[in-house]
Amino acid sequence: MLSFIDLRAGGGARVPPFADPVTGLPSTWIFEDRLQHAMDRADRLEQGVAVMLIRLDRASRVLREHGEAMVHQLLQQVSRRLASTLRVEDSIAYLGRYRWGVLVEHPVAPESLQTAALRCLEAMDAPLSVDSPPLLMSLSIGIVFYPDDGGSPASLLAGAEQAQRHAGPNGYAFLDRALKRQLADRSAFREELQLALMEPGRHFGLVYQPQWSLEEARCTGVECLVRWRHPRRGWLLPGEFLPEVRDMGQMVRLNRWVLQQVVSQRQLCAAKGCALARLELSVNVDVSLLSQALFDGRTLDRFLREMKEDLAGIVLEFDGEVLAGLDESHDLMLRRLARAGVRLVADNLCGDVLALPKLAQLPISGGKVGRELVASLGAPQSDAVLAALVAALGALNIEMTAVGVEDLAQQEVVDRYGVTKAQGYFIAEPMAVEVLADWLEAHSSG
Numbered sequence: 001m002l003s004f005i006d007l008r009a010g011g012g013a014r015v016p017p018f019a020d021p022v023t024g025l026p027s028t029w030i031f032e033d034r035l036q037h038a039m040d041r042a043d044r045l046e047q048g049v050a051v052m053l054i055r056l057d058r059a060s061r062v063l064r065e066h067g068e069a070m071v072h073q074l075l076q077q078v079s080r081r082l083a084s085t086l087r088v089e090d091s092i093a094y095l096g097r098y099r100w101g102v103l104v105e106h107p108v109a110p111e112s113l114q115t116a117a118l119r120c121l122e123a124m125d126a127p128l129s130v131d132s133p134p135l136l137m138s139l140s141i142g143i144v145f146y147p148d149d150g151g152s153p154a155s156l157l158a159g160a161e162q163a164q165r166h167a168g169p170n171g172y173a174f175l176d177r178a179l180k181r182q183l184a185d186r187s188a189f190r191e192e193l194q195l196a197l198m199e200p201g202r203h204f205g206l207v208y209q210p211q212w213s214l215e216e217a218r219c220t221g222v223e224c225l226v227r228w229r230h231p232r233r234g235w236l237l238p239g240e241f242l243p244e245v246r247d248m249g250q251m252v253r254l255n256r257w258v259l260q261q262v263v264s265q266r267q268l269c270a271a272k273g274c275a276l277a278r279l280e281l282s283v284n285v286d287v288s289l290l291s292q293a294l295f296d297g298r299t300l301d302r303f304l305r306e307m308k309e310d311l312a313g314i315v316l317e318f319d320g321e322v323l324a325g326l327d328e329s330h331d332l333m334l335r336r337l338a339r340a341g342v343r344l345v346a347d348n349l350c351g352d353v354l355a356l357p358k359l360a361q362l363p364i365s366g367g368k369v370g371r372e373l374v375a376s377l378g379a380p381q382s383d384a385v386l387a388a389l390v391a392a393l394g395a396l397n398i399e400m401t402a403v404g405v406e407d408l409a410q411q412e413v414v415d416r417y418g419v420t421k422a423q424g425y426f427i428a429e430p431m432a433v434e435v436l437a438d439w440l441e442a443h444s445s446g
Contacts, residue, residue: 020094022072023079031093031101032153038105039146039153048108049146051101053160054082054120057138057169059098066130071098073130074137081123086116101157108145110179111186117141117172124170138170149175190244196228197250200257204228205235206265207430210439211282211401211423214415219443221280221315223423224262225430226254251286252294256303258283263309265433275440276433282315284347287322290330301336311341317368320346324358331362338363346398349373349389360396367393369419371404377413390418 020027026034038049056078063071075098082100083092091103104113120139127134142164150156159175167173174180196203208222228236245254262281270277289300304311316337323346326334338344345366346359350373359367369386376382390400402414405424414422428439 020096023075023094025079025083025100026091026093028093028095028101031091031095031103032157034091034093035101035103035153035156038103041105042146047106048148050104050108050113051144051146051156051160052104052113052117052120053095053142053144053157053164054100054102055140055164056098057140059137062135070130074128074135077128077130078124078137078139082120085119085123090116095157101160110174110183113143113174114172114180114183117143121170121172140164140167140169141172142167142175143172144175186244190248192231193228193241193244194248194250197245197248197253200254204254204257205432206258206261207432208276208436209423209430210428210436210443211280211421212427213421214411215420219279219440220421221282222276222436223282223284223317224258225284226258246286249288251288255283255285255289259285259304260307262314263307266313267309269433274437275444276436279440280313280315280343282317282345284317287318287326287330290318290326290333292329292333300333301340304337304340304342313343314341315343315345315366317345317347320349320359320367323362323364326358326362334362334364345401347403349393350385356392356396359393359398364396364398367398367400368423369400369402369414374402374404374410374414374424375406377410383413383417386414386419387417394418 018027018030019025035049035051041047042049056074059071059074062074075094079092079094079100082102086092086102089105093101093103095101102116104116120141124136124138127136142160142162144150144156144159144163146156149159163173163175166177172180205227207225207227209225210219211221211223212218213220226238226242228241230236230241242251245251262283266277266281269275292299298306304314334344343366344362344364345368346364347368348370349367350370369389373382373386373389377386393400399421400419401421401423402410402419403423405411405414405422405426407426410424411422411426431439
């Protein structure tokens with residue numbers, strides 16, 4: 001580190017202290033310098049920065065009752081606990097007045113900061129050993145985000161101090177106090193979801209959305225979509241709970257349940273002679289199902305074979321962008337599924353040319369144009385992307401389905417550019433299997 005020192009006559013050189021003499025941690029000057037550099041990086045990379053201000057509760061009382069030497073012991077032990085609790089990449093400094101500053105650059109999300117704050121609070125559960133009976137101490141933590149809560153190191157630290165005062169002993173608080181309520185709501189939501197996943201048959205249901213052949217003017221398949229019956233909010237759409245299921249690492253459990261229901265429903269329909277048994281049944285599944293090392297040792301192809309069902313007519317849809325990044329072990333699983341009779345589809349394609357070489361190497365026979373691209377059709381640029389996508393996938397013998405077709409104009413555009421199938425509310429909304437049977441009978445003649 002290079003410092004420029006003013007040695008003009010009459011003044012002694014004053015160098016900012018680089019480390020706190022009691023804790024050995026970087027000083028306030030170093031912390032503010034690092035914070036400024038982190039803010040500059042965040043501006044360049046369009047990212048965020050967070051600061052946690054941690055205060056040792058009741059330290060002033062210990063000073064009055066036991067003296068400065070004991071306080072120094074406490075500060076040293078707390079510093080060691082905090083440093084060992086935080087990640088290596090987080091910067092911690094001692095800011096004086098029984099306070100520590102923690103700089104967090106990535107990831108910067110309320111959930112990750114909440115987790116870090118709780119770990120720091122838990123680090124004080126064990127008594128602190130000093131030259132007297134052990135002391136139980138606690139922390140209070142204030143959290144702020146750049147640029148939302150301040151535009152300079154000084155304003156961020158002031159905001160963090162304000163939040164820390166709201167936190168109270170052995171607590172944490174965000175400057176934006178609504179964040180803590182949101183996190184509490186999310187925690188309750190996750191607990192409810194975890195309970196539902198333990199008994200999916202009681203809490204989840206399936207609906208079916210027809211896929212319409214534009215060439216044959218008839219329904220050739222349906223996509224099976226999962227819904228969650230929330231105890232207070234009613235039926236929730238996949239986008240409202242699947243991200244949490246994925247974050248909880250429970251997509252395998254839920255996807256397996258959906259596949260079991262789909263196969264059972266097809267067997268039931270076949271026994272009754274329903275039209276649904278003759279259609280392709282598509283299920284959008286997470287790529288985690290392709291792993292060779294699942295928790296119970298049952299790979300996806302083995303799981304499907306155990307249901308003792310002809311897999312012809314079962315279609316598995318995987319996100320196209322995720323497919324493009326698969327490794328060889330996943331590729332092998334896809335080939336095994338294709339040999340077993342499962343048809344494989346790349347979902348949510350929006351014209352990413354980087355995915356095409358990978359798709360050409362996989363046993364993919366279908367592709368679905370993403371909703372965002374379909375929604376923007378009518379604009380020359382979007383139409384050109386669709387035309388190029390259809391041409392490229394046609395060269396790979398990949399049949400195209402447009403998802404999210406909501407009106408006649410969109411259907412006419414996708415039909416004009418050679419997309420062979422359409423799915424969306426203009427064709428039919430997702431419906432229960434009983435309603436689907438009536439819909440199929442009403443549309444059986446095209």
